Amino acid sequence: MVTTIDVLEALAAGDWDGAAERAAVAGADDPGSQLALALDRFLGDLPAPGVYEAPSAFEAFISNGGNVVLYERAIAALAALHADEQPETVLDIGCGDGRVTAAVLGPSTARVDLVEPSAELLVAARAAVSAPGTVGGREVVGHQAGVTEVLAGLDADVRWDLVQSTFALHATHPDERPALFAALADRTDRLVVVDFDVPAFEDRSPEHLAYLAERYERGVREYVDHPEVVTGFLLPVLVGQLDPSRPRYTFEQPTAAWAELVEAAGFTVEVEPVSPYWWADATLLSATRRA
Ligand SMILES: C[S@@+](CC[C@H](N)C(=O)[O-])C[C@H]1O[C@@H](n2cnc3c(N)ncnc32)[C@H](O)[C@@H]1O
Numbered sequence: 001m002v003t004t005i006d007v008l009e010a011l012a013a014g015d016w017d018g019a020a021e022r023a024a025v026a027g028a029d030d031p032g033s034q035l036a037l038a039l040d041r042f043l044g045d046l047p048a049p050g051v052y053e054a055p056s057a058f059e060a061f062i063s064n065g066g067n068v069v070l071y072e073r074a075i076a077a078l079a080a081l082h083a084d085e086q087p088e089t090v091l092d093i094g095c096g097d098g099r100v101t102a103a104v105l106g107p108s109t110a111r112v113d114l115v116e117p118s119a120e121l122l123v124a125a126r127a128a129v130s131a132p133g134t135v136g137g138r139e140v141v142g143h144q145a146g147v148t149e150v151l152a153g154l155d156a157d158v159r160w161d162l163v164q165s166t167f168a169l170h171a172t173h174p175d176e177r178p179a180l181f182a183a184l185a186d187r188t189d190r191l192v193v194v195d196f197d198v199p200a201f202e203d204r205s206p207e208h209l210a211y212l213a214e215r216y217e218r219g220v221r222e223y224v225d226h227p228e229v230v231t232g233f234l235l236p237v238l239v240g241q242l243d244p245s246r247p248r249y250t251f252e253q254p255t256a257a258w259a260e261l262v263e264a265a266g267f268t269v270e271v272e273p274v275s276p277y278w279w280a281d282a283t284l285l286s287a288t289r290r291a
Contacts, residue, residue, distance in 0.1 A: 059097060077272070087109055096121050098114065114141070
């Protein structure tokens with residue numbers, strides 16, 4: 001019997017044709033598997049543009065399935081923090097279409113900086129945080145680039161009361177993270193990160209492949225009515241973690257590893273749960289700069 005793990009193993013070996021062949025057999029061997037079906041249907045047909053550069057599938061992804069509750073909970077946790085702390089200046093790293101940013105900013109915030117490499121998502125985010133119903137007169141500054149590049153280009157005296165990031169820091173390369181958190185420590189006393197608490201895996205190890213197969217089976221099932229999400233987001237993100245010739249969108253790590261990095265940059269860290277989720281539980285890491 002050929003399983004989805006066998007398909008992922010071929011992808012990890014860069015054997016695209018072999019993966020497609022195995023996917024066809026896996027789909028026949030286990031007709032109940034939605035992941036096998038999706039791999040069989042879509043492997044030959046994954047879109048070329050990046051998942052965030054042409055973001056319609058991403059936006060359908062976050063608007064449906066388990067993301068509805070996940071986003072509600074992430075927004076509730078962050079909005080409570082904004083209400084408590086009343087930041088005047090906020091930086092949102094990897095803001096996407098700005099739906100979280102717009103939902104959590106309170107009347108105290110007079111300036112928000114949005115960092116987002118995708119031109120289309122940045123346009124949407126600017127519109128979201130400037131939309132009627134938000135506080136008039138707020139200054140909105142968009143930066144269309146990755147966060148490391150943006151921080152390197154700013155004047156030394158630019159600071160924020162609060163820096164936040166939801167489900168986006170995992171897009172940064174692990175090699176850039178120590179310097180990134182050090183740069184943030186120079187510019188803020190408060191950093192809040194919502195992301196997924198994945199188990200620690202060696203890339204492409206048997207344990208990693210088994211986790212991917214099991215979790216993406218659950219994920220794909222949430223989008224049976226949205227095949228564009230499966231082709232345009234879920235499978236490119238899955239395959240990018242395996243096949244070195246495809247763009248990679250996620251470099252994830254356990255929350256404890258994020259906490260270690262942030263503490264090493266000079267912050268004290270607290271972690272709280274946000275929500276269970278098909279991929280991994282989401283957590284909120286709240287960091288305060290040590291005096
Ligand atoms: C999963 S989305 C999350 C978007 C948004 N924060 C949300 O909660 O809906 C990840 C975002 O990170 C952005 N991103 C990718 N690489 C980045 C980088 N190096 N610096 C900042 N943002 C990045 C992507 O373009 C994308 O919008």
